[in-house]
Amino acid sequence: MTLQPRAALPGNGTGSGTAQSNGAKLDRAIPEATVARLAVYLRVLGDLAATGSETVSSEDLAAAAGVNSAKLRKDLSYIGSNGTRGVGYEVARLVRQIEHILGLTQRHGVALVGVGNLGHALAGYSGFASRGFPLRALFDVDSDLLGIHINGILVEHADRIPEVCAERGVTIGVIATPGPAAQAVCDRLVAAGVRSILNFAPQVLQVPEEVEVRKVDLAVEMQILSFHVARRHGEGGQGGSGGVNGEAGAERPVVVPQ
Amino acid sequence: MTLQPRAALPGNGTGSGTAQSNGAKLDRAIPEATVARLAVYLRVLGDLAATGSETVSSEDLAAAAGVNSAKLRKDLSYIGSNGTRGVGYEVARLVRQIEHILGLTQRHGVALVGVGNLGHALAGYSGFASRGFPLRALFDVDSDLLGIHINGILVEHADRIPEVCAERGVTIGVIATPGPAAQAVCDRLVAAGVRSILNFAPQVLQVPEEVEVRKVDLAVEMQILSFHVARRHGEGGQGGSGGVNGEAGAERPVVVPQ
DNA sequence: TTCTGTGAAACCATTCACAGCC
DNA sequence: GGCTGTGAATGGTTTCACAGAA
Structure with missing residues (x-):
């Protein structure tokens, strides 16, 4: 069920491999970054469907998903044209479309x-x-x-x-x-x-x-947050933290990776 | 035991809402992607230190971290020159350097x-x-x-x-x-x-x-994997598994049908 | 007129390739 | 010779901005 997508392969096949190179690459056209976001759109669409919305504009869907609307439209364009100009996207149809692309119509x-x-x-x-x-x-x-x-x-x-x-x-x-x-x-x-x-x-x-x-x-996530705390945030609230930038000075490593 | 996590990778996902306001760009900016990898290097360096290594080449450290050596050298160059040409990087020093950059010298x-x-x-x-x-x-x-x-x-x-x-x-x-x-x-x-x-x-x-x-x-991670299962894998032959692979359908549209 | 779909531009990240130091 | 550090080239992603469908 649920098929009827149309995938428009953009322009010329831009072959391209996955992040990790690959010997045999077919031209797939959906960027990796887009795939990750499609899953997010899917969840947001589920919430919208639950509230009874039948259509949604790129602007609204983008806001709910935390991205900007141009990115959302570009992402959706990789899986075909599913919207109606002047109106927006039909929620139920878009859900089916994304599920199909993500391979969710089969169990894993x-x-x-x-x-x-x-x-x-x-x-x-x-x-x-x-x-x-x-x-x-x-x-x-x-x-x-x-x-x-x-x-x-x-x-x-x-x-x-x-x-x-x-x-x-x-x-x-x-x-x-x-x-x-x-x-x-x-x-x-x-x-x-x-x-x-x-x-x-x-x-x-x-x-x-x-x-x-x-x-x-x-651990990696926490350390990435630590980096941001150390550089930008931190002065607003607590964390006094003494100087963090000194170049040579190492205070004392609190963490020792395993 | 066992937990700790995060993800990195390309864009991966997920980014999150993080708006990246760039207000203060005084210091040489360290790319976000690099920050995520620094945390990985830190862990690998910890393992190396535990085995007694005192120095490591970009080639070896990169292999252990799952990236290529040029990327690793570029990443490390953002936090200063810490290696010795013809020799490599001093493990202990690099650990301190990365901990400092990630703000791990203070507790959070x-x-x-x-x-x-x-x-x-x-x-x-x-x-x-x-x-x-x-x-x-x-x-x-x-x-x-x-x-x-x-x-x-x-x-x-x-x-x-x-x-x-x-x-x-x-x-x-x-x-x-x-x-x-x-x-x-x-x-x-x-x-x-x-x-x-x-x-x-x-x-x-x-x-x-x-x-x-x-x-x-x-859920997002699983769906991204689902996309790849649906797209690329699956045809290889399979698995040694004798396979009960049946489950629902096989699918193969490697490139979305139309 | 509203809102999508999309070339083109801008941006960021990765990889190449080699100069330079050990 | 071995290996780092880095400009330049390449490739992927995001944003812009507007043509065009409803």
């Missing part, structure tokens, strides 16, 4: 490795399944966790990743292990045929180029 | 709002404090949670955000509430003087431009 089996603190929370997050990403397997190596069920899913030993993932049609892997274990887990997922990984572990993963990895790193 | 008090599933996991993550981001306050509105302690921190009512944050010198706020509650929480944090926010709620936050918001959105 998910395996989560590492049922510790964070992993447990993620496994318990029901929004997963309801959004087309059914959790099909849980793995860990801790004997206290093996055998328990979370949200109805059995926690199995990480050694079984290859067979279980293949068996249950897992296409997306989520890694929530401690950093040191992440690479080995990743290797097993890749061996099992998984080509898309979401990594919460504080570890840079080395993968073959056909594997797509997205990273979510709390 | 953190308040976390929303102690549900995910929030609880984040609050229990001790790595927070040890990395220079002491957790100073926890908030929620659920009476079952008010009054309990997590990691020694009392959970207080969200109505107290303004006074408590001001009192304890909180400079960074972390929002882990359900989407609908996020904006109100954000407004209170801003009112309390917080200028840096890490948002885990599935909600676009509207903030004054002097406030920096970074977004971590599980």
Whole structure:
């Protein structure tokens, strides 16, 4: 359902690879940055639909999504012309269009490795399944966790990743292990045929180029915020903080990365 | 154990509302993309230091961080010349340099709002404090949670955000509430003087431009991966998995059909 | 007239390639 | 010779600004 898109490939094929180069590149036309925003538009559109709106202008949708309207229109133009000049976009149609482009009309089996603190929370997050990403397997190596069920899913030993993932049609892997274990887990997922990984572990993963990895790193996010606090903000409120710029002077490193 | 996260990458997503007002551009501006990578280099350098390395070449450090060496050298050039030609970079010195730039030589008090599933996991993550981001306050509105302690921190009512944050010198706020509650929480944090926010709620936050918001959105990340699964992967043969790959359809439109 | 769709310009980030120091 | 630091080239993203459909 839901098909009827039309994708206008802009001008000439601008081939281009993904961030990571790729041997075989077809010309895909949707910029990576646009794909990320499409997911955001989708959520905002869902809210709009819930309030009964049937159409929305680029200006309003952009404001709700936190981007400017020219960017939004350009983004939508990559997935075809879906608006009506003088009127705006039909909410329901746009939702179908974006879901189609993002591949959300099919389900993607998910395996989560590492049922510790964070992993447990993620496994318990029901929004997963309801959004087309059914959790099909849980793995860990801790004997206290093996055998328990979370949200109805059995926690199995990480050694079984290859067979279980293949068996249950897992296409997306989520890694929530401690950093040191992440690479080995990743290797097993890749061996099992998984080509898309979401990594919460504080570890840079080395993968073959056909594997797509997205990273979510709390420490990095906090440090980026720290950078901004140190430079611009900080004087307004508290944080006295003594001089931060001195060039040579290192006070005392509070943080030592692992 | 295990948590920590963030994401970087190209544009990735998510950017967030952060309006990038550029008011003061006195110092040589360090590109946003570079800042995100500096945090990654910092972690890799920590690993290197732990193994006893005293110096490292741009080639090796880049490989470990998952970027190419030219990019790494360019990034490091923004924070000054710290290497020795013909030799490489002194690990300890580079660590200090990056910590200084990221503002990690000072501590940043953190308040976390929303102690549900995910929030609880984040609050229990001790790595927070040890990395220079002491957790100073926890908030929620659920009476079952008010009054309990997590990691020694009392959970207080969200109505107290303004006074408590001001009192304890909180400079960074972390929002882990359900989407609908996020904006109100954000407004209170801003009112309390917080200028840096890490948002885990599935909600676009509207903030004054002097406030920096970074977004971590599980649904968005999954959908981006979905796009790639739908587009590129899948045809490779598959997986060793014997495949039950069936699930719904195969899809293959690599380039959107029309 | 309103609002979309889109070339073209501006901007930012990445990669190249090599001069210069060790 | 090995490796950093960086101008120049390239490529991707955002913004501008306006033609054109409803």
